Amino acid sequence: MTTLTPTPAIHCQALTLEATQPAAWWRRVPRQRVLDQCALNLPVGSVTGLIGRNGAGKSSLIRCLLGLTPVSEGQARLLGEDSAQLSDAVRARLGYVPQSPELFGWMTGQEHAEVAASLYPGHDRAWFEQLAERFALPLQQKADELAQGDQQKLALALALAHHPTLLLLDEPVASLDPLARRAFLRTLFELPERDGEGDAPPRTVLISSHLLGDLERVVSHVCFMQAGQVQLMDEWDALLEHLRLHEVSAPIRHAAVRHSRATATGWQLLVDERRTPPPALAQGGRGLCMDELFDVLNG
Numbered sequence: 001m002t003t004l005t006p007t008p009a010i011h012c013q014a015l016t017l018e019a020t021q022p023a024a025w026w027r028r029v030p031r032q033r034v035l036d037q038c039a040l041n042l043p044v045g046s047v048t049g050l051i052g053r054n055g056a057g058k059s060s061l062i063r064c065l066l067g068l069t070p071v072s073e074g075q076a077r078l079l080g081e082d083s084a085q086l087s088d089a090v091r092a093r094l095g096y097v098p099q100s101p102e103l104f105g106w107m108t109g110q111e112h113a114e115v116a117a118s119l120y121p122g123h124d125r126a127w128f129e130q131l132a133e134r135f136a137l138p139l140q141q142k143a144d145e146l147a148q149g150d151q152q153k154l155a156l157a158l159a160l161a162h163h164p165t166l167l168l169l170d171e172p173v174a175s176l177d178p179l180a181r182r183a184f185l186r187t188l189f190e191l192p193e194r195d196g197e198g199d200a201p202p203r204t205v206l207i208s209s210h211l212l213g214d215l216e217r218v219v220s221h222v223c224f225m226q227a228g229q230v231q232l233m234d235e236w237d238a239l240l241e242h243l244r245l246h247e248v249s250a251p252i253r254h255a256a257v258r259h260s261r262a263t264a265t266g267w268q269l270l271v272d273e274r275r276t277p278p279p280a281l282a283q284g285g286r287g288l289c290m291d292e293l294f295d296v297l298n299g
């Protein structure tokens with residue numbers, strides 16, 4: 001009997017984007033590749049935090065996944081279709097919020113909703129208005145007159161209003177105040193249940209953010225990026241359970257050591273207990289929160 005593997009919501013392999021401009025003079029090592037052989041497999045219903053330092057390649061990856069930036073090599077698939085040739089049916093199931101909201105400055109929130117309704121057959125006006133109320137968003141004001149955070153809220157409400165099956169959010173909460181951030185993250189969490197009713201597939205979310213405390217509360221998976229590469233991609237609960245930080249005097253090379261870095265007093269090793277560590281690393285060590293893991297991976 002053959003077992004069918006469900007189609008992932010996002011799949012990419014060997015995704016590479018060559019830099020089109022010369023490397024900046026201030027970079028010590030000229031960067032030829034904005035993305036370098038990125039591979040991802042995000043199951044339907046997952047909420048994945050995309051994490052990395054400024055310039056790691058998060059926005060570029062999201063744009064390549066969406067087919068907005070043509071890749072130099074490799075392939076990406078969203079909801080089972082090639083990103084470079086998405087059908088209208090798949091486009092109608094996507095929600096995207098770019099880092100800087102793309103709004104029409106002269107139009108009010110209500111007018112934006114009318115445009116969204118003409119583009120997305122599934123646009124749900126009542127849900128859009130509920131979201132606006134939840135985010136305390138003034139819908140009668142022109143986008144140009146909205147504060148930066150309110151512009152971001154409008155972009156979020158518009159992206160959520162047609163109940164997308166797959167949401168790609170590029171630093172969606174960076175300008176939101178703590179109340180609005182909590183309201184948004186609560187909404188994000190509620191959505192799969194809401195759409196899980198009936199026959200609708202659960203929602204998949206890829207969200208980039210530097211607010212790791214927030215991400216830690218909502219994600220099922222994490223993808224750490226560094227210098228255009230996927231550094232670590234896994235289920236967050238599995239990393240919490242199996243990844244341990246060991247402080248040692250000398251580095252140890254072993255398949256269980258996922259990352260090592262020198263410190264002032266010795267070495268820090270990130271050890272994955274699922275890979276049968278050597279005796280010296282089989283016990284001890286300590287678990288890490290997302291902030292600490294970020295520090296170790298980028299230190």
Ligand SMILES: Nc1ncnc2c1ncn2[C@@H]1O[C@H](COP(=O)(O)OP(=O)(O)OP(=O)(O)O)[C@@H](O)[C@H]1O
Nearest residue numbers: 019020021034052053054055056057058059060061
């Ligand atoms: N077409 C291009 N040619 C050359 N360099 C590029 C190109 N596109 C992006 N870059 C550079 O690649 C790097 C990755 O940019 P990107 O915006 O994807 O990073 P990011 O992880 O989203 O950063 P941030 O957290 O600051 O938003 C940056 O240094 C950017 O300037």
